[in-house]
Amino acid sequence: MKNIFLIALAVITLVSCDQSQKTGFIDNSELINKYQEKIDIEAKFKILIETFQKRTDSIGRAFQVEAQAFQQKAQTMSDAQAQQEYQVLSQKQQMLQQGIQAEEQQIQLESQTEIDSLISKVRGYVKDYGQKNGYTYIFGSNEGGSVIYGSEANDITKTILDALNAGYKK
Template sequence: MKYTLALSVLLFTSCEQQKIGFVDNSTLINDYQEKIDIEKKFQTKIDAFQKRTDSISKAFQLEAQEFQLNAGKLSQKKAQEQYEALGKKQQMLQQKIQFEEQQIQEQSQSEIDSLINKVKDYVKSYGETHGYTYILGSNEGGSVMFGKEENDLTDTILKELNDAYKTKK
């Protein structure tokens, strides 16, 4: 009797239908409006950074050209001092530019990482709410080689993510 009951429970649970869906990771992330907005925000920062960098570079080039024109009129010692000061200034400007560029990259990466975690959490919540046993992610590497179109949740989840994002804005 015990074995029959155990076998019945085993058969029942193994016959239980598992609900499996999948999402296209690239589409889900790249078409998410919040990611598009983050990219626009950082493109604006990058453009402003590039303008400042160009302006600083032009000003430094003018200063270097002026030094070259006037170097012949200066004593060797004075010319050497100004040359060294110009070299230090150039190095300082390069360090400042590299630091600012690194800051922009780190901020961008941090926001994208946060966004990816947010999407993962949303997919998990969606799966739990809609009774999925698994929601797989497909990508170029081929973690899902095939899936029936009716099991593709990408557009559904993307729409819900974008709708939720619009209401937050």
């Protein structure tokens, strides 16, 4: 009886140890940076930033012209009148700078929100991919070294990237 129990325990132990765990890893930076949706998001924000920069340059040049005109006009004004005009001009400059800063922050916030959403989407896709394809673990490699070495056979970066890009094109 004791021998049967030991044999059963040994068989159960061997069977449970025999179950291999399917693992893979992805290169996080490559996956994100080569994902077409991220490339498109960056292109969209590059255009927004260029447009914003042109507009702010134009506003800056217009303000410089106004400031130069004030300097010429101030020479013919009384000190009190010149001081009053200078305060108005200073307030206008502050308002312009605040508006530019607010718009710049808005662009940064929108960009970061879209990138965060994209990263969340990619993580969800990797999780679903792992579940559907029988993976026990999918690790992410990065500069910090969460995967220092992985066999090329276990690198599923290209497979997932191709699937993500194919889904995005649809």
